[in-house]
Amino acid sequence: MAQVHLPRALTALVPGLPLRVELDAQAVQELIAKLDQRWAGLANCLCNSHMTLRPHINVYVDGERAMLSTMLHPRSVVRVLMAVSGG
Amino acid sequence: MTAQVLVLLGTKKGAFLLTGNEGRTEWHLRGPFCEASPIYHMVYDDATHLLYAAGGNPWFGPGIWRSENVGETWSHTNIGLTYGEAGPGISTIWHLTPARDVIYAGADPAGLFASTDQGLTWTHVEGLRNHPTCAQWQPGYGGLCLHSIVVHPTEPDRMWVGISAVGTFATADGGQTWATRNQGVRAEFHPERYPEFGQCVHKLLLTADGAQLYQQNHCGVYRSDDAGVHWQEITAGLPSDFGFPLALHPRDPNTLYVIPLNGGDKGRYVPEGRMVVWRSTDGGDSWGPLTRGLPEEHAYLGVLREGMAVDTLDPVGIYVGTSTGQVFGSHDEGESWQQICTNLPPILSVETALVEA
Numbered sequence: 001m002a003q004v005h006l007p008r009a010l011t012a013l014v015p016g017l018p019l020r021v022e023l024d025a026q027a028v029q030e031l032i033a034k035l036d037q038r039w040a041g042l043a044n045c046l047c048n049s050h051m052t053l054r055p056h057i058n059v060y061v062d063g064e065r066a067m068l069s070t071m072l073h074p075r076s077v078v079r080v081l082m083a084v085s086g087g
Numbered sequence: 088m089t090a091q092v093l094v095l096l097g098t099k100k101g102a103f104l105l106t107g108n109e110g111r112t113e114w115h116l117r118g119p120f121c122e123a124s125p126i127y128h129m130v131y132d133d134a135t136h137l138l139y140a141a142g143g144n145p146w147f148g149p150g151i152w153r154s155e156n157v158g159e160t161w162s163h164t165n166i167g168l169t170y171g172e173a174g175p176g177i178s179t180i181w182h183l184t185p186a187r188d189v190i191y192a193g194a195d196p197a198g199l200f201a202s203t204d205q206g207l208t209w210t211h212v213e214g215l216r217n218h219p220t221c222a223q224w225q226p227g228y229g230g231l232c233l234h235s236i237v238v239h240p241t242e243p244d245r246m247w248v249g250i251s252a253v254g255t256f257a258t259a260d261g262g263q264t265w266a267t268r269n270q271g272v273r274a275e276f277h278p279e280r281y282p283e284f285g286q287c288v289h290k291l292l293l294t295a296d297g298a299q300l301y302q303q304n305h306c307g308v309y310r311s312d313d314a315g316v317h318w319q320e321i322t323a324g325l326p327s328d329f330g331f332p333l334a335l336h337p338r339d340p341n342t343l344y345v346i347p348l349n350g351g352d353k354g355r356y357v358p359e360g361r362m363v364v365w366r367s368t369d370g371g372d373s374w375g376p377l378t379r380g381l382p383e384e385h386a387y388l389g390v391l392r393e394g395m396a397v398d399t400l401d402p403v404g405i406y407v408g409t410s411t412g413q414v415f416g417s418h419d420e421g422e423s424w425q426q427i428c429t430n431l432p433p434i435l436s437v438e439t440a441l442v443e444a
Contacts (some may be wrong), residue, residue: 009122010123010145010147011149012163013122013144013147013150013163014163015163016160020105040166041163041164041165041166041440042217043147044165044166044168044169045146045147045165046147047149047168048176049170049171049174049175049176049177050172050176054146054147054148054176056145056146057146082144082146084224085145085146
């Protein structure tokens with residue numbers, strides 16, 4: 001199972017979302033879709049309507065910058081991070 | 088039961104609530120709420136006693152927050168706030184309007200959404216973006232936001248919306264089909280002075296009896312007595328044709344308030360650094376300044392399109408939130424003003440509610 005680490009600010013928006021989740025997925029996009037099935041609205045927080053990551057959302061898989069198409073291994077560590085943004 | 092005025096403040100860094108005492112002379116501030124996300128508009132639904140806040144988070148996109156207990160706790164949703172894979176991404180929700188059994192939301196880029204489950208989930212009202220002009224809508228400095236939604240008080244299928252840099256549209260069938268409503272409104276920044284669309288409406292409101300529409304535009308203030316088919320300019324007597332906010336008296340359709348700024352290309356602050364609210368009591372035929380208690384010099388502040396609101400008490404209270412974080416209030420229909428709050432983040436919106444004390 002991939003181990004997913006989520007930003008604390010996201011857990012404030014999505015009721016019941018924990019900071020760490022474990023689940024099976026072949027790629028980042030499938031992982032986000034599965035998260036959205038359990039916590040409705042999460043995909044809209046991370047992706048825009050064209051199914052690309054939002055501009056200020058960064059996803060790292062096993063320490064490497066990832067896209068939605070990035071493949072996962074059974075023991076991948078996925079970190080969803082908020083980019084430097086705001087004012 | 089004693090009614091208590093709430094002033095709902097959307098700011099660049101979250102939502103705030105001001106609660107007034109019975110005389111509206113003392114105020115208690117709560118906030119920031121909504122994870123300090125930029126909040127572009129807030130509204131209280133009298134029918135359900137639910138409080139809503141709309142905005143956008145720079146990381147997580149558009150969102151609408153809901154409180155069932157007048158701001159004690161909040162929940163967030165974005166379910167349905169999308170144009171789908173074929174449409175553009177949504178950055179922000181700009182405006183909320185409760186109607187009978189539905190709540191409407193306006194988005195940037197411009198589009199209309201509706202919720203029939205008290206704001207938990209949302210559905211795109213596709214008819215507006217199906218209008219043949221949609222592909223030609225171009226954003227202005229304020230984006231391509233749908234910032235005004237007004238619903239006829241007795242015929243809820245009749246609605247009007249205002250879109251920045253696009254203009255006013257009307258529907259008579261609950262949003263399935265729309266028509267432009269910009270005849271007589273100037274667009275000085277456009278190759279044609281009076282195009283079919285492309286006018287930059289800044290705020291659009293309907294009188295309580297549904298008989299008149301008013302708008303503050305990038306190019307003047309206007310009134311329509313025929314549901315927006317024709318507009319009559321009512322700028323004469325004001326110091327500038329440029330401003331953002333507009334407020335209507337809740338009972339007198341001929342009384343309205345505006346706050347002109349010095350000009351669209353001149354800094355967009357109150358003229359000569361002197362804050363003045365202008366009032367008309369004759370439907371815009373003439374205007375008079377309201378100044379008592381407002382900053383008289385060195386006030387280089389602005390007031391944005393949602394930055395002024397009225398309550399429904401008698402006499403009417405008027406509230407203005409500035410781009411520099413002050414709130415000014417009047418409990419005598421604008422005759423005198425007090426600064427009731429300061430040092431807030433830039434204020435994006437002001438609304439009011441009457442709740443049980």
